[in-house]
Amino acid sequence: MGLFEKKDDRNRNKCPYCGAIFEKLPKRKTKCEKCGEECFIRTTQTIFNSDILTQEDALAADFFKELQYLGATVNDYLKIEAELSKKWGTKPKSYDIVWGVSNRLVGHPPEIENDYDKRSSILHHAKMIAFAQALYQLRRGHDPYSYLKSVHNYEIQLGTIGGILPTYFEVETQDCCEECSKYQGKKYTADELKNNPILPIKDCTSRIEQKDYAWCMCWYGIRHS
Ligand SMILES: [Zn+2]
Ligand SMILES: [Zn+2]
Numbered sequence: 001m002g003l004f005e006k007k008d009d010r011n012r013n014k015c016p017y018c019g020a021i022f023e024k025l026p027k028r029k030t031k032c033e034k035c036g037e038e039c040f041i042r043t044t045q046t047i048f049n050s051d052i053l054t055q056e057d058a059l060a061a062d063f064f065k066e067l068q069y070l071g072a073t074v075n076d077y078l079k080i081e082a083e084l085s086k087k088w089g090t091k092p093k094s095y096d097i098v099w100g101v102s103n104r105l106v107g108h109p110p111e112i113e114n115d116y117d118k119r120s121s122i123l124h125h126a127k128m129i130a131f132a133q134a135l136y137q138l139r140r141g142h143d144p145y146s147y148l149k150s151v152h153n154y155e156i157q158l159g160t161i162g163g164i165l166p167t168y169f170e171v172e173t174q175d176c177c178e179e180c181s182k183y184q185g186k187k188y189t190a191d192e193l194k195n196n197p198i199l200p201i202k203d204c205t206s207r208i209e210q211k212d213y214a215w216c217m218c219w220y221g222i223r224h225s
Helices: 055-069 074-088 094-105 115-139 145-159 190-195
Strands: 038-041 168-172 219-223
Touching: 038 055, 055 094, 055 115, 074 094, 094 115, 115 145, 145 190, 145 219
Parallel strands: none
Antiparallel strands: 168 219
8 A cells, every 4th residue: 555546646747857747658767858867667656656756766666665575664664754854854865764764674574474483584584675775775876785795694694593503604606707706615604704704705896787886696505514
């Protein structure tokens, strides 16, 4: 249930930058003829009363959609928006709101199947949030390194809980890049990784979505032998 589904005043033809009216309703990313800005089409997003968004809002809406899969609700969005508005005395940017929602979501997985597995559910959920944060930061033009590092930190914690203690973590490079391939099959204990985390690999040269920063695709395989 979205915020605006009951209303019929959702914007479908106005440039979100300059307010110019599109004569032909844009179906996909379109450059506004009046202001030259790129307008993004998001017809199913639930946090803006518009199908046509600025790039910043489109990225925030995409990120929020990921957070909804992880249990966030439109009410969470409204709550953080109200809190930040009060704190700052000004309307917060969509980035600050969705980022606040994502951090608040850590530790609150949508459903925990059984209490026995509670710790691993929480860690797995936190890992998914960190991964979504990494991708969001990359798409906003920021280095995702520290967020990918959190992903792997949760991976290590997950590997050290449960009935069987792993003997070591083995780097799986997935043909990431030449730099990363030097690490293929290298093995580390949890203690070694705690002091000196390996992933994401610092010198990784892999790129996704034509972005400027590295996106290391390596992960740890957990070995019990
Ligand atoms: Zn415009
Ligand atoms: Zn790499």
